[in-house]
Amino acid sequence: MPTPGLDGYAEPWRKPEHDDLAELARTFFTKEVVPHAGRLERQGHPDREHYRRAGELGLLGLSVPEQYGGGGGDFTHEAVLLHEQTLAGEGSLGLAVHSGIVTGYIAEYGTEEQKQRWLPGLCSGELIGAIGMTEPDGGSDVQAIRTRAVRDGDDYLVTGAKTFITNGGLADLLVLAVKTDQSAKAHGISLLVCELRDDAPGFRRGRNLEKIGLHSNDTAELFFDDFRVPAGNLLGTENAGFIQLMQQLPQERLVIGVGAVAAMQRAVELATAYAKERTAFGKPLLGHQNTRMVLAECATRTRASRIFLDDCIVRHARGELDVATAAMAKLYLTEGQCEVVDRCLQIFGGYGYTTEYPIAKMYADARVQKIYGGTNEIMKELIARVL
Numbered sequence: 505m506p507t508p509g510l511d512g513y514a515e516p517w518r519k520p521e522h523d524d525l526a527e528l529a530r531t532f533f534t535k536e537v538v539p540h541a542g543r544l545e546r547q548g549h550p551d552r553e554h555y556r557r558a559g560e561l562g563l564l565g566l567s568v569p570e571q572y573g574g575g576g577g578d579f580t581h582e583a584v585l586l587h588e589q590t591l592a593g594e595g596s597l598g599l600a601v602h603s604g605i606v607t608g609y610i611a612e613y614g615t616e617e618q619k620q621r622w623l624p625g626l627c628s629g630e631l632i633g634a635i636g637m638t639e640p641d642g643g644s645d646v647q648a649i650r651t652r653a654v655r656d657g658d659d660y661l662v663t664g665a666k667t668f669i670t671n672g673g674l675a676d677l678l679v680l681a682v683k684t685d686q687s688a689k690a691h692g693i694s695l696l697v698c699e700l701r702d703d704a705p706g707f708r709r710g711r712n713l714e715k716i717g718l719h720s721n722d723t724a725e726l727f728f729d730d731f732r733v734p735a736g737n738l739l740g741t742e743n744a745g746f747i748q749l750m751q752q753l754p755q756e757r758l759v760i761g762v763g764a765v766a767a768m769q770r771a772v773e774l775a776t777a778y779a780k781e782r783t784a785f786g787k788p789l790l791g792h793q794n795t796r797m798v799l800a801e802c803a804t805r806t807r808a809s810r811i812f813l814d815d816c817i818v819r820h821a822r823g824e825l826d827v828a829t830a831a832m833a834k835l836y837l838t839e840g841q842c843e844v845v846d847r848c849l850q851i852f853g854g855y856g857y858t859t860e861y862p863i864a865k866m867y868a869d870a871r872v873q874k875i876y877g878g879t880n881e882i883m884k885e886l887i888a889r890v891l
């Protein structure tokens with residue numbers, strides 16, 4: 505179904521191969537995962553089998569070079585996958601982190617040996633990836649992290665705690681931000697790839713956090729107490745972690761933006777369809793001027809957002825997406841998502857507040873977009889720095 509207000513719009517980067525990928529992804533999400541949504545929400549995490557199936561279909565690691573088991577594509581392919589996942593209303597698989605972020609760190613900073621060791625498993629779905637930056641004492645001030653890694657022979661001994669880790673309940677591979685130089689702030693941070701096994705001494709998974717939305721995706725606490733990580737699992741060089749994080753964060757923010765625009769599209773589609781069917785005062789809701797105005801504004805916001813997102817995707821493909829522009833995208837697109845979804849929910853009246861209608865879940869799921877990946881207040885700081 506074409507999205508009202510987006511008819512005839514074509515992303516400037518789109519090629520026929522993206523249409524084939526979109527079709528494959530749509531079929532997978534709608535036919536193989538969404539039918540299990542209720543059960544996945546009750547269990548509070550996705551099925552491993554769905555990761556494996558996504559891997560089998562070639563949907564994981566789309567931007568990873570083929571020699572490591574990936575699709576040999578680029579960020580546009582990841583964007584198509586994430587867009588289709590949100591449009592399908594699928595929220596259990598943490599693909600934004602697994603494929604959109606974790607594989608990128610390993611492909612970018614890993615040695616040849618590290619890439620051969622981890623990327624094929626991430627691309628096949630045998631391994632589930634996560635990234636651990638946030639700690640119980642704070643997430644915005646990344647430089648102030650306290651989890652430390654102290655060199656002990658051929659290993660690092662890691663001690664500390666991380667929280668709010670997407671995919672944290674199931675993750676096998678964690679890109680972990682640690683302090684390797686306690687006396688330094690930003691220049692004391694390193695990234696270690698931790699191979700997580702529940703029976704590993706010094707490692708413990710905490711609670712799967714209960715959230716107001718995203719019920720079928722695991723968001724967990726992770727604890728480390730002299731947990732041994734081979735020194736060979738260091739990504740890049742010691743104390744370069746902050747720069748690596750800053751280099752990757754624009755893509756992370758774009759990943760969030762892709763989800764935001766897809767959610768806006770879906771909200772406008774659902775609300776328009778509902779407004780055509782539901783009658784009040786003897787005519788369809790769409791026949792009332794206020795409903796038409798609201799949907800016209802939401803469709804306009806969605807189209808403008810789509811164009812801004814595509815401009816960022818094109819810049820990113822050229823390696824020219826700067827920190828401030830990525831922050832603007834994250835800010836504008838997630839604020840837009842929350843506003844559009846809220847206004848579309850209103851069109852459903854009381855039904856919009858019941859979980860029988862997808863718009864209610866979309867409302868709860870949207871809220872976190874303004875918080876993770878750097879809060880929107882931090883985005884404004886980043887933008888203000890270049891003014």
Ligand SMILES: Cc1cc2nc3c(=O)[nH]c(=O)nc-3n(C[C@H](O)[C@H](O)[C@H](O)COP(=O)(O)OP(=O)(O)OC[C@H]3O[C@@H](n4cnc5c(N)ncnc54)[C@H](O)[C@@H]3O)c2cc1C
Nearest residue numbers: 635636637638642643644668669670875876877878879881
């Ligand atoms: C569902 C979910 C999934 C997540 N997934 C991950 C993940 O996979 N990996 C990971 O590492 N983290 C993850 N996070 C954590 C997320 O990135 C952090 O919650 C976020 O960065 C904010 O950190 P905080 O919660 O510690 O808030 P704080 O840093 O304590 O901030 C609290 C408030 O103060 C504001 N604030 C802070 N500093 C400033 C300032 N300088 N100026 C103005 N206002 C300021 C913030 O904007 C916020 O409103 C996830 C969070 C959630 C809820």
